[in-house]
Amino acid sequence: MVATGEYAAELRGIAKRYADIVAVDYIDLDIKYGEILGLLGPNGSGKSTTLKIILGLVKPDSGSMKVLGINAEEDPVAIKRLVGYVPESPRLYEFLTGLEYLDFTGDIYGINASDKKTRIEEYLEALDLEGREGDMISSYSQGMKQKIALISAFLHKPKLLILDEPLNALDPKSARIVKDLLRELAAKGVTAILSTHVLEIAQAMCDRIAILYEGRILALGNMEELRKKAQLPGSNLEDVFLKLTGTGAIKEIVEALLK
C-alpha cells in the first residue's frame, strides 16, 4: 500500500561501493510528494547510482530506504509498480515496433486495453511519433527511442518518476512538452527525480537541486539556498555548481589546452 506521508522517498545512510570506488557515500535524502528534484554532479559523482538505488536496480551496501512509503527491502516489486523509469541510455527491444513496445510495457504494468489505447495514441501524437509507430525500433533515431522510453515511463500513471537524463536527444518541441508535462504532473502530486547535465533545465524545472560530488551530497536546496551556500548571490546555477564542486578554474584549463 502507498503511504500518504510527507515524503515520496526517504534515504538514510545509503552507501554503495564498486570495488575500491565509492559510488554513493552515506547519503541522507528526503524527497517530498509532488516535488521535482534535480540531481547534478560531475561525471562519476553517483547520480545514476543513486537513481538506480531508489528504484531497486542497485542494492546499497548499507542504509535503509522507503519509497512511496514502502520499505524497499521488503517489497521492491510494489515500488516498481508505482514508478516510471527512464535509464540514461535506454536499450529497447529493437525487434519490436514502437507501438508493440508500448503495448508490451502497458501490459507489463497491467493497464487495461481501453486506457492503454487512449494513452498510447495521445502520447504518440504529442511527441510526433505518429506514422512511425509501426516501424521497428531498430530504424529509430536516438531521439525517437528516447521518446518511446519516456512514453513507456509515463504510460501507467506512476506516482514517482525516476528519469536519468530525460531530455537527452529530444527535439526542442518534445523537450518542452516533457518539461511542461512534468510540471503539470508535479502539481497533481507526482514526484520526479531526474539527473541532468543541462544546468538551465535543472534551474528552470526543479523545485530543489542536489549537487553530488564523489558520492556525497555537497548541497541541497532551491536556487536561493544554493546561492547562499556558494556565497554567490544573484549568480546562475552554472557558477554555483562550479564553485561548489571545485571545478571553477576553467580559464586556466582552457589556456593550458591551447598551448
Added chain:
Amino acid sequence: MNLKNVLRLISVDVKSGRLIRAGIFRRYKERRIYQYLLYGGACIIGLLVGLAVGNLYSRLPVSEEKTLLHQTAQQLFTSLPTIVLLYSLVFTMMGQIQRSGIKVSIQPPYWLPITWGEHTLAASFAHIIGLPLASIVLLSTAVFSLSIFLAELPLATITILALLASAFLASTTTEIFRVLQVRITGSVYKSSGKVAIWVRFLGSLLFLVVFYIVWFSISSGSGLITIIETVTGVQGAVWFFPYVWLGMTLSSFINGLTVQTIIFSLASIAFILLLFYLAVKFNTRFGLYEPPAITVSKGVYVPKTSLLGKFGFSSLEAAVIRKDFKAFTRRRELMYTFIMPIIIIIAPLMQYLGMLGASVPSEASLFLVAWILLAPGPLMAMMVGIMIIGEEGSSVWLFYSSPITTRSLVKCKYAFMCILSFAVMLICGAIGILVTRPSLQLAFTLLIESTFLIFALGAVSLRAGIKGADFVETPRPRMVRPLTSVINTLMCMLLAVVTVSPLIPYAMSLISLPFTIPLPEIDVYVAISISAVIAFVITFVFYRMAFKNAAEFLTKAEV
C-alpha cells in the same frame, strides 16, 4: 594501406567479446592465457597427431602399406585446402548469422581516418579468429610434424601456406556475402512491406535447410578417407572452378608438374586478390547502407486480447511470452536456434529417403525413428531454456525495473520454452511419421516421452539459464556462460537417460539382437507411467530451484 590500422581493428574485434560485468570492468586485466589456450592446445594436439602417425610410418618396414600410407598422406595434403575452405565457409557464415543484429555490434569507426581497404582486410581476418584459426593451427602443426617423417617438407610448407590462403579465401567470400546480404535483404524488406518479417524468418530457415542438405550430401560417407577421395576427385573434375585452385596447386606439385604448379598458385593469388578487391568495392558502395525500416503495422491501433489470459497467464506474463515469440521470429541471432531441429531431422531423413547412398538396415531404422520423433522437442527445450534469460541482452534493465515477480518470470519463460518446443516436436514428429511410418504404439510412446523430456529438461535448462545468464552482446550475444552450458548439457543427458530408462525393455523387445539381455519384462504403459513420475519429479525440483535463482537474479540486478 596502413597495416597498423588493420591490426588495431582486429584487436578491437577480439576485445569486443570481453566479459563486461559489473565489478570486473574496473582496472580490467587481460588474461592472455585464455586467449592463447585455444591455439596452444590446437598446436599441441596437431603436433602429437603428426608425431604419432609419423612414428607409425617410420616403424613400418618398406612395403606396400608404407607406400600406401605415404600416398594417402599426400592425398590428404592435396585435399586439405578445399576441406579447410569448406568448413571455414561454414564457420564464418554461421558466425555472421550469430552476430548481433543490434546496432551495438562492433562497427568500424567510420568517422576515423580508416580506409575501406583496411576495414575489409581487418574484417576478413577477424572472421577467421577463433575455431577456424585454431583448426588451421592444428592441421598445420600435424602436417609439418608428419612431413618430417615423410621427407616432404617442401610439400608441407606449400600445404600450410595453402591452408592459410584457403581460410582467407573463405572469410573474404563471407565478407562479400555479408555486405551483399545486407543490401539484398534491404531491397526485399522494402518490396515485401508487412510480410518482410515472415519473408526473413522463412528465408533464413530455408537457407539453413538447403545449406545442411548440401553439407550432409558432401560430408556423408564412410569416413575421412572417403571425404579425401571425394574432394580430390571433385577437385580434378572441376579444375576450372577458382575455389579449388589451391588444391590443384598442391596436386600439380606432387605430380612434379612445375608449370602447372606455378600457373595454379599464381591464379590462386590473383583470385584471392580479385575477391578482396570486390569485397573492398562492395564495402565502399554498401558498407554504410542501412536497411529500410520494416513497417509491421499501419492504421488504427487496436490492443489485442490474448488467448494466453484464458490459460491462467497474467497480462504481464502474456506480454513477455508474446515478446519472446517476436524475438525468436525476428532476431537473426535467435533464428540460429532453429538450426538444432533442422540438423536433427535432415540427416536421418536424408538417409531414410536414400539421398545419402546407403539403405537403412532395420535396427538402424528403429533408432532413426526414435531419433526423429524423440529428440527435436527436448533438444529445443534445452537450447531455448538455457538462453531464454540471457537473450534479453542489455534490454534486461526493463525486467529489473518492471514489477515482475520471480514466480511470473519463471512461469512465462518456462511456458514460452514449452510452447516453442512442442511446436518443434509436433512439426518434426509429423514429418517423421509421414516419412518413416512407424506403428501407432511406437509413435505414441516416442511422442509422449518427448513431451516428458520437454517438461523435465526444459526446467533443468531454464534454471541453469537463469543462474548462468550472460548479457554480453558483442560481437555476438553470449546468452549463457560456456561452463554453465557444458554442465547443463551433461546434466540433461544424464536426466534424459534416467527419464526414458523404464522404456529400455520395450525398446529391446523391438530390436532383434543376436544375444539376449536379462531385462525385466514390463508393460509399455506401466513403463510410460514410471517415466512420467520421474519426469514430474525432475520438473518439480528444478522448477522450484529456478524460483530461487530468479529471486537472486532480480534482486542482484547490477546494470
